[in-house]
Amino acid sequence: MRIFCIFVILFFSSGCSFDEKSGIWNNESNPLKEKKNQFKDFKKLSTSKEFFDKIVPIDKQFKIQLPSQINPNIWNEFFYNQYNNYENFQYSDLNKINFKSKKLSKYNIGKYILYEKNNLIFNDKKGNIISYSLQEKKIISKFNFYKKKYKKFEKELNFIVENNIIYISDNLGYTYAYNYIENKIIWAKNYKIPFNSNFKISQNFLFTSNINNNFIILEKETGDILEQIPTEEILVQNNFKNNLSQNKDTILFLNTFGTLYAIDKNKFSIKWFINLNPSLDLNVSNLFYGNQIVNNDNLIIISTNKYTYVIDASNGSIIYKLNFTSLIKPILTDNYLFLISDNDLLISFDLKRGKIIYSYDINEKISSFLNTKKKKAYFNFLTMTNDDLMILLENSFILKFDIRGNLKNVDKFPSKILSNPIFINGNILYLNTNKKLVVLD
Numbered sequence: 409m410r411i412f413c414i415f416v417i418l419f420f421s422s423g424c425s426f427d428e429k430s431g432i433w434n435n436e437s438n439p440l441k442e443k444k445n446q447f448k449d450f451k452k453l454s455t456s457k458e459f460f461d462k463i464v465p466i467d468k469q470f471k472i473q474l475p476s477q478i479n480p481n482i483w484n485e486f487f488y489n490q491y492n493n494y495e496n497f498q499y500s501d502l503n504k505i506n507f508k509s510k511k512l513s514k515y516n517i518g519k520y521i522l523y524e525k526n527n528l529i530f531n532d533k534k535g536n537i538i539s540y541s542l543q544e545k546k547i548i549s550k551f552n553f554y555k556k557k558y559k560k561f562e563k564e565l566n567f568i569v570e571n572n573i574i575y576i577s578d579n580l581g582y583t584y585a586y587n588y589i590e591n592k593i594i595w596a597k598n599y600k601i602p603f604n605s606n607f608k609i610s611q612n613f614l615f616t617s618n619i620n621n622n623f624i625i626l627e628k629e630t631g632d633i634l635e636q637i638p639t640e641e642i643l644v645q646n647n648f649k650n651n652l653s654q655n656k657d658t659i660l661f662l663n664t665f666g667t668l669y670a671i672d673k674n675k676f677s678i679k680w681f682i683n684l685n686p687s688l689d690l691n692v693s694n695l696f697y698g699n700q701i702v703n704n705d706n707l708i709i710i711s712t713n714k715y716t717y718v719i720d721a722s723n724g725s726i727i728y729k730l731n732f733t734s735l736i737k738p739i740l741t742d743n744y745l746f747l748i749s750d751n752d753l754l755i756s757f758d759l760k761r762g763k764i765i766y767s768y769d770i771n772e773k774i775s776s777f778l779n780t781k782k783k784k785a786y787f788n789f790l791t792m793t794n795d796d797l798m799i800l801l802e803n804s805f806i807l808k809f810d811i812r813g814n815l816k817n818v819d820k821f822p823s824k825i826l827s828n829p830i831f832i833n834g835n836i837l838y839l840n841t842n843k844k845l846v847v848l849d
Contacts, residue, residue, distance in 0.1 A: 431803060431805075432785065432801070432805045432818065433783035433784065435802055458731065459733075459750060459751050460732040460749065460755075461751055463753075463767055463768060463769060465766060466756075466813060467765075470765060472756070472765070474496065474741075474811060476496065477497070477795065478496060478498065479498040480495075480832060481833055482523060482524055482525075483522055483830040484522055484523070485568045485607065486522075486566075486568075487606065487700050487737070490653070490654045490655070491655065491704060492651075492701055492703070492737070493703065493704060493739070493740050494791040495792065496795060497792065498794065499793040499794055499835070500834045501793070501794060502848075502849040503806075503821070503848060503849075504822070505822050505823065506835060506847045506848060507542070507545075507847040508823065508845070508847075511843050511844055512530075512540060512843050513536065514843075515532040515533050515536070516532060517530060517531065517827065517843055518532065518533070518565060519827060520827065521828065521830060521838070522567070522830075523832050523837065524569050524572075526541060526542050527539050527541050527542070527588070528542065528845060529567075529574060529588065535552050535554045535558070535563035535578070537553075537565070537574060537586060537588070542847070548589075549589075553576070553582065553586075553593070563578055563579065565577070565578050566605065566606055566607060569588075570609055572587050572588060572589040573585050573588075574586045575609075575628070577616055578603060579603070579604075581599050581600040581601050581618075582596065582597065582598050583631055584596035585628075585631060594629075595629075599618070599633070601619060601620060602619045603616055603618050604617060604664075605617040605649055605650035605651060605652055606649075606651060607652070608659060609628065610659070610673045612628045612629065613627070613634070613673070614626040614627075614628050614631075615652055615654075615659050615661075616652070617652070617661065619645070620641055621638070621642070621665060622639070623638075623659075623663075623669065624636050624637075625676055635676040637678065639661075639663050640663065640667060642664050642696075644695060646664070646696075648695075648698055650662065651698070651701050653700070653708075655703050655704075655705045657673055658670045658679060659671045660701050660703060662684075664696060665683070665685065666683055666684050666696035666698070667681055667683045668681060668682050668684060668701070668708070669681045670721070679724075680723055680724035681724065682726070684696075684710060684712055697712060699737055700737050702739075702740045703721055704742065705721060707719065707740065708721050709740050711733050711734035712733065715730060716729075716732055716734060716747070717730070718730070727762075728762055732747075734747040734750070735749070735750055735787055736788065739797075743760055744758060744765070745757040745759055746790070746797060747790070748790055748799065752769060752785070753767050753768065753770065754768050754770050754773075754797070754799075754813055755767045766812070768813045770807070771785055773809075774807065774815065776815075786802040786803070787801060787802070788801060791831070795811060796808050796811065797810075797811065800829065804820055804821040804823075804825045805819070806821065821838075823840040823846045824840055825840060826838070826840055826841045826843070835847050835848055
């Protein structure tokens with residue numbers, strides 16, 4: 409029975425001057441990139457609340473406890489790990505090209521790249537799944553599932569990799585499993601309704617969802633549907649996709665209606681749910697937008713077009729409802745939240761005390777650091793490397809902030825970035841605008 413829950417319902421060292429020719433303020437739009445600001449229409453659609461816009465300097469006596477640095481050798485899902493939460497990555501930080509491949513596809517490529525067993529995995533819009541061996545420095549498999557009748561359709565693929573097998577779903581209603589080492593299909597199913605979320609894997613189960621906001625559990629070895637949990641549908645689609653995250657025993661599912669569900673991974677039953685769309689008037693001006701769910705077993709962070717929520721993972725209760733939103737996926741540690749707000753503030757929030765540690769205008773920081781006129785930068789990616797906060801701009805510039813919010817360095821990738829970057833064995837890997845793999849030391 410369909411569930412209706414309406415009632416609860418973002419090469420230069422310190423001290424250098426930086427003139428207008430640097431390009432840091434330029435938003436070098438690329439037709440291959442997706443729109444980054446999924447909240448772009450919010451201000452004209454709703455003016456019912458005031459955004460947080462204060463500069464809050466850090467208390468000089470306050471000490472921020474840093475998480476341990478890690479050096480991953482695998483990146484097997486879109487948002488890094490089961491929690492969708494970036495960690496404190498180790499990075500050589502030389503910003504030099506260690507390796508650059510030949511052009512790997514003539515077609516537009518997808519936003520996300522994965523890495524397993526020294527192999528890079530990505531897709532293009534023609535539906536090709538491409539596996540590139542960094543050891544052999546060549547493509548080891550290139551597979552296209554689709555027949556001629558689908559040739560004209562642009563394919564939007566969601567995929568995850570585990571033990572040589574890539575599990576894929578698409579916007580045509582297909583889902584299939586492909587062994588990229590043996591170059592063969594394991595199984596394929598046509599469920600006729602387009603899929604609309606990332607994957608999660610737990611034990612022998614695949615978790616996903618479709619455009620009708622049905623939460624779906626698949627048997628990993630066969631692709632058969634074991635269970636479907638219908639949730640609220642919406643009549644008008646936007647560019648927000650359903651999103652999944654997981655913790656020890658729960659799959660978290662945020663649908664396009666704005667409802668967050670906690671679903672037991674073993675019993676396939678709903679543990680709790682909460683609606684995060686404050687408007688019950690479901691028309692085009694009240695479409696729900698949200699960022700990827702981030703959690704750490706105990707807390708869940710969801711930033712929507714109206715608020716940022718800190719939620720108790722055990723029961724779904726809202727701990728904090730914060731009047732700022734995040735353009736890009738935030739970072740959650742045990743005690744702190746770091747994010748870039750919709751009005752270009754770098755914010756650190758103390759999750760224990762419920763207080764803002766600091767809030768700084770990033771554009772003002774750039775202007776002061778480079779001794780140039782303040783303009784607007786366009787943000788793409790936030791992570792933590794070598795105990796610092798790294799912000800990647802859409803024009804491939806990099807900002808390095810220390811953990812206390814001080815801008816330490818402004819640099820630029822030596823090759824313009826197209827895909828999301830991943831951090832592997834002390835290196836950064838990405839596909840550039842020429843569709844070549846770049847490995848940075």
